[in-house]
Amino acid sequence: MKNIYEETKFLMKKYNLTANKKLGQNFLIDDEAINKIVDSANLTKEDLVIEIGPGLGTLTSMLLEKAGKVIAIELDDRMVKILQDRFLVYNNFELINEDVLKVNLPELIEANKQFKSVKVVANLPYYITTPIIMKLLENRLNIESITIMIQKEVAERIVATPGSKLSGAITYSVHYYAEPEEVTIVPNTSFIPSPEVDSEVIKLVIRKEPTLELKDEKLFFNIIKASFMQRRKTLANGLVNGGILQNKTEAVEVLKNIGLEENVRGEELSLEQFAKLSNEIYLRK
Numbered sequence: 637m638k639n640i641y642e643e644t645k646f647l648m649k650k651y652n653l654t655a656n657k658k659l660g661q662n663f664l665i666d667d668e669a670i671n672k673i674v675d676s677a678n679l680t681k682e683d684l685v686i687e688i689g690p691g692l693g694t695l696t697s698m699l700l701e702k703a704g705k706v707i708a709i710e711l712d713d714r715m716v717k718i719l720q721d722r723f724l725v726y727n728n729f730e731l732i733n734e735d736v737l738k739v740n741l742p743e744l745i746e747a748n749k750q751f752k753s754v755k756v757v758a759n760l761p762y763y764i765t766t767p768i769i770m771k772l773l774e775n776r777l778n779i780e781s782i783t784i785m786i787q788k789e790v791a792e793r794i795v796a797t798p799g800s801k802l803s804g805a806i807t808y809s810v811h812y813y814a815e816p817e818e819v820t821i822v823p824n825t826s827f828i829p830s831p832e833v834d835s836e837v838i839k840l841v842i843r844k845e846p847t848l849e850l851k852d853e854k855l856f857f858n859i860i861k862a863s864f865m866q867r868r869k870t871l872a873n874g875l876v877n878g879g880i881l882q883n884k885t886e887a888v889e890v891l892k893n894i895g896l897e898e899n900v901r902g903e904e905l906s907l908e909q910f911a912k913l914s915n916e917i918y919l920r921k
């Protein structure tokens with residue numbers, strides 16, 4: 637049996653293929669990393685897996701063995717041809733040739749509701765990591781977990797404790813919807829072609845119930861966005877520059893009301909403190 641490196645080389649030669657950098661094509665050639673992704677996704681035959689960006693189908697073939705059904709969403713027509721050749725004999729495989737950001741995921745999940753749970757598993761195209769993650773979370777899809785390979789630097793931000801140095805807007809957004817865990821770090825040499833940076837596999841376990849009481853969810857996310865737009869500025873300035881509050885005096889007053897110093901920075905706040913801030917601002921609107 638070929639290992640993944642040999643199989644990838646073989647497929648690229650057979651189909652006369654070069655990776656399209658613009659589509660974030662870095663093919664995983666590391667058997668150990670693939671096994672870790674699949675193991676941590678914890679799949680059973682009762683699961684529907686949605687795979688984003690299957691590429692040559694390396695991960696797909698493992699997913700098909702473990703899951704009840706795999707729906708693979710791939711934008712590149714050249715990959716679609718390969719995937720059809722490889723997997724259309726499987727009756728538990730469905731291929732969607734579309735930009736994942738345009739796919740109606742709620743409809744797709746509803747059409748497959750015979751499965752006990754839905755899990756997303758993917759080696760994501762890095763140029764649209766954040767929009768994909770936010771689409772999966774914000775739509776409140778009926779999914780249990782998201783196991784993804786992403787850039788290590790982005791992974792570190794996502795798994796950071798909200799309120800710690802590494803936290804950014806994405807830290808708060810992800811922690812609001814899910815519990816993130818680190819799975820494994822994958823060096824850049826584990827891909828063809830090698831990306832410039834290392835990668836990391838993380839798993840987001842979706843929360844069944846929100847942990848925060850928010851008066852206005854949209855306002856909460858707008859406040860977080862405004863707070864991180866200019867990282868070096870204080871939170872009070874961020875709130876004013878982001879159009880959330882009218883002026884610095886008002887911003888300082890709001891912060892004081894919830895027990896925060898006037899020169900506090902956004903990244904110093906916990907998720908609960910952002911919720912408190914958002915509810916306080918909501919009352920003034």
Ligand code: SAM
Nearest residue numbers: 662663664689690691710711712735736759761
């Ligand atoms: N899963 C394969 C692997 O692990 O080797 C390929 C992963 S590669 C990092 C990302 C894949 O996402 C590529 O196959 C690329 O064509 C696909 N892709 C890029 N943009 C996409 C989009 N907007 N919608 C769906 N797939 C996309």
